[in-house]
Amino acid sequence: MKDNASPDLSQCLDLLRTMYLIRYTEEQLAEDFAAGKTPGGVHLSTGQEAVAAGICAHLTDQDQLASNHRGHGHFIAKGGDPKTLFAEIYGKSEGICRGMGGSMHVADYSKGIIGANGIVGAGLPISTGAALADLLDDDGSFTVCIFGDGASNQGVLQESFNFAALWKLPLLYVCEHNGFCQFSPAETVTAGTISDRAKAFGIPVKVVEEGNDVRAVWNAMAWASEYIRAGNGPAFIEARTYRINNHFEREHLVVQTPYRTREEVEKMRQERDPIIMLRQWMLNENLTDEKVLSAIDKEAARIIQESVAFGEAGTVPPENIGLEYMFAGTYN
Amino acid sequence: MKDNASPDLSQCLDLLRTMYLIRYTEEQLAEDFAAGKTPGGVHLSTGQEAVAAGICAHLTDQDQLASNHRGHGHFIAKGGDPKTLFAEIYGKSEGICRGMGGSMHVADYSKGIIGANGIVGAGLPISTGAALADLLDDDGSFTVCIFGDGASNQGVLQESFNFAALWKLPLLYVCEHNGFCQFSPAETVTAGTISDRAKAFGIPVKVVEEGNDVRAVWNAMAWASEYIRAGNGPAFIEARTYRINNHFEREHLVVQTPYRTREEVEKMRQERDPIIMLRQWMLNENLTDEKVLSAIDKEAARIIQESVAFGEAGTVPPENIGLEYMFAGTYN
Amino acid sequence: MARTRLITAINDALREEMERDEKVILFGEDVEASIFGDTRGLIDLFGPRRVRNTPISENTLTGMTVGAAASGYRVVLHLMFANFVYTGMDGIANQIARARLMSGAQIDLPITIIASYGGGRANAAQHSDTPFSPVMSLGGIHVLAPSNPADAKGLLKSAIRCNDPVIFFEPGGRGGEIGEVPDEDYLTPIGEAAVLREGKDVTLIGMGSTMRMTIQAADKLDKEGVESTVVDVRSLAPLDEKTLCGAASNTGRVVIVDESRDRCSAASQIAAILADRCFGYLRAPIKRVTTPDCSLPYAPASEKYLLPSIGKVLAAANVVLSTGETR
Amino acid sequence: MARTRLITAINDALREEMERDEKVILFGEDVEASIFGDTRGLIDLFGPRRVRNTPISENTLTGMTVGAAASGYRVVLHLMFANFVYTGMDGIANQIARARLMSGAQIDLPITIIASYGGGRANAAQHSDTPFSPVMSLGGIHVLAPSNPADAKGLLKSAIRCNDPVIFFEPGGRGGEIGEVPDEDYLTPIGEAAVLREGKDVTLIGMGSTMRMTIQAADKLDKEGVESTVVDVRSLAPLDEKTLCGAASNTGRVVIVDESRDRCSAASQIAAILADRCFGYLRAPIKRVTTPDCSLPYAPASEKYLLPSIGKVLAAANVVLSTGETR
Ligand SMILES: Cc1ncc(C[n+]2csc(CCOP(=O)(O)OP(=O)(O)O)c2C)c(N)n1
Ligand SMILES: Cc1ncc(C[n+]2csc(CCOP(=O)(O)OP(=O)(O)O)c2C)c(N)n1
């Protein structure tokens, strides 16, 4: 596979569409949270859309994706329906998890979305098991685990590396390095370079220095998916990105000492917005025009507005439903 | 510090003494177990004495050592009294843990021996905390954590690396790589090279390929202790050794399929016995003579026989003592 | 029927279920060599795809079950000693026990965890716990504690076929205990206690490792002319409240025997249920014979002192027989 | 006395104890920024040597406390959400709770773990547990669950000065609740329940997050002419059996309110103790108001449905008042 593989026009437009869908989802949810419309808290991924889009562009519904607490973007990029996402976060029966999981637990198993997770790092063991299933199924599909730089300090990361390396599991690790672990700058809680930790287990690594360049992420993922599908075992991608939003939407109420400057955030917003970066590049290269791009933008906005409406129109789950969902109650 | 630092004659004789003490302890315990004299099981370290001796030769009582389930040798090398060791393993009040801990939990805090541990890998968090205390005390002492190749697959290893690297903890990791994780050959459960895992965190590493050469271990430890005492932060030693004994002394009763050949064990016993290796070297170099060496041998045998007698003469702890030891019941 | 050792019954259950359904996979530390003998020989029959030795990584092992089970496998994880339940607790508590609920029932989780528990062999504090309640308290996982070969086999087979997570607590050091096991394929239902005998004077409730002493105590009482109702709880979660209440109400005098530390034990849960649901039938204080709230010491006498015993069961029975209201 | 918010009382306790004894150190994830406000400002007062933000590594965090405490430090670990107790369970269960016993009492372990628990805020299943019993069941660690600012401060100060391990369960989302807190330095003793009022008709026992509704239920009953004895358990381990038994025996009618899932809950343990020790005084079934054995769903109404409430406490009180023997 060529190291300079690059998405073609239609792929670029798909990437843009995905990023817009994520962006509008997160912007909407920020408003919703402020307005008291989401019962629980939300962790938004504004500014990190390129990672979700670039990675998932190479996945099929048979491939599985485990995500973390900041999982809306991963859900959408992997083909989850924003309608069921909004309904979920609004706590409705029509939600993808019937309102039982909420923002931190969105999952659509029919699409291979095996779950956001509220326990930092917990996607790693789960996706190790999912990749074991892939290995046994031997159908060419594989599992991706997306986790943050903070999650990299959970020992389960290296435990999983060991399993994956030993058993040649078809498992891709994607570290979405946004520079912060909650309110701690990464360098204060994370020693060394995360991808080096994978190398120690013989797992090949690609570091995407500009993880907001969706084409760079797409390129790394083209390599990784080809490598893994060929049966070579696990691979690792570290994508450097930046979280524009608060850690969670309650942040300003609880954190009194700033852990980053407004200027830094503003600069990132202006200079490293993955949507603007992709648009700009396409226009510079004369691949398309404003009209096409703006149509995609509007279409995404419309889809999200419809999704919001769908979520709002949803019904409140029966009060007593929790106990019913606990167990299947069936035998094989 | 010179890379070829080497123990002088008196240091060599001390190393030999320590190794004999450990050897006779373990041989005695093998007999005791077979004779039903130890209430619980024992994990012996016959053949691995060079690691314990070479590492602990550089430690003072102020330095701390956390060990694992195979901890008799570490206990003795760090200055623990074999008398209280035997009494402990015989389950007597005069045992170092008053008979409450047994083989897997020997500890002598007055000597900085902060405990063998029955949970594989658990010494790592504990010694991370001990090293934090060292850092705060800032008195030039440091903490050593000895663990096996199997323990290296517990995620707490890398979690600890991260803490130690970030905070420059005075913490030495010693991986006693004996080639087996219980009944699994290391290469079947441990990917890559363990010391590489430390390097990923920027922790400097020495691999002692012949970990049964006590002088080689001593040399690596000379480097590590100087490095750490100088305030540089953590270091890592991987010492390759071999377990001559069973994993535990009940092994032949439970394991039906052999996981290594008799020949392999025999070869190791004959060619890589750390005691023979050191003796041989000293004689070859004309540093000493058989008489001196044999005096050390006999003296060690005598000490262990006295220790056995001490243990045998010990008293059975009061039945109801457990509850009393649970809590201090005091306030500061 | 054939006289079978407990550990053989468990081994048979694993083999039969792996034969029955090729989606059943088994992994854990040294499941090939099999320290307890329960997984012995399975590697030869089913090969390294389905039977896997693993590294020591309990946190990953427990979490892995979720990924593999949600992907269609029927996962058996052997955790070795029950104290390692704590080591791998995140996967059990935060994932296995609630992943189905959080997904809105999108997935089933056919997961069986095997762990060997209990004291009495000078294994010291880190290899002797009976951690029933930390798992019982989670809600989303069934908890089984068989006491004999037939139930062990039948319950383990049910566990493996169950589409929900189950932890199967194997009584440590009792692999050699022998009992009659049916020849044909059979299942012991999850959620059903067994009434082993009915007597009018006192109700003795035991489970797993304490069942033997409970029966022996009943035999002794019998010789003294005291008739016991004896119940084997078998399924700690769900608890068979109906059978337990019925057996308690028959006599109104109850002793519950559980090797767990007392605080929040299975025994306490059963006592609480009886004190609520059968209050009107109770004639005497409900007595619990459990381990005091202390880890087990190494020294055998000090260890034994803390554990339940026939003597303690009899003493408790005598208290409930001699206090309270007469019928 | 000063009217003080719960979270401020906790913050004050930490500050005062860190001032009092320079061996007190505090670490945990983002204890500088302090997501709940309880550790806010301590970094400014005591600096980065004694107040440390840590990586997300719960298994190491819990185990670390043992090494630092055995070396002479008085360690406070902030675990953030109580569900992370499971994530760091090995350190708590296999080390902290038994290291002293295993060493033959060579060491003391002055360790305080702080964790915020409880549901009702749509935090979903992984951020809403009330894991009292998994810790209570360990034996070697004291378990505290204060319900108001004064007790929170006094108990946390006791915990920090205690030479044994303590887990301090902070009621989640109740940091804003206000109460009178003494101005002077004071300690609330570990192991003592508080009788908040004495009444002859029914005994209501609450703890931590359920105390408020328990008091409110008592107030309602009062208006209906029913007099309650109200107990705040405060110390879940050790349990103040004497006070609990006394309060239960006064009325013979008991309702216990605990946000834990029912199975093996603190409520069940208390019920079991009462059914044993106060049997002769009981006039009605012992009722427990707990959370059913289910993780909490996200959807608020479905979550609320499962949690204890004033209505449920009153319903249980009415059952015990209307059944059983009259005095
Ligand atoms: C086991 C666990 N510990 C702590 C938390 C609290 N927490 C939630 S998100 C977070 C930071 C995660 O950082 P990172 O992995 O970099 O992801 P990011 O938030 O930056 O996307 C923390 C500490 C948690 N949810 N789970
Ligand atoms: C958490 C935990 N898991 C499993 C075990 C069982 N066990 C005891 S020793 C051992 C192997 C350890 O191998 P290694 O670390 O290489 O040490 P060695 O025995 O070779 O000295 C295992 C799996 C345990 N004691 N603790």
Ligand SMILES: [Mg+2]
């Ligand atoms: Mg991050």
Ligand SMILES: [Mg+2]
């Ligand atoms: Mg080894």
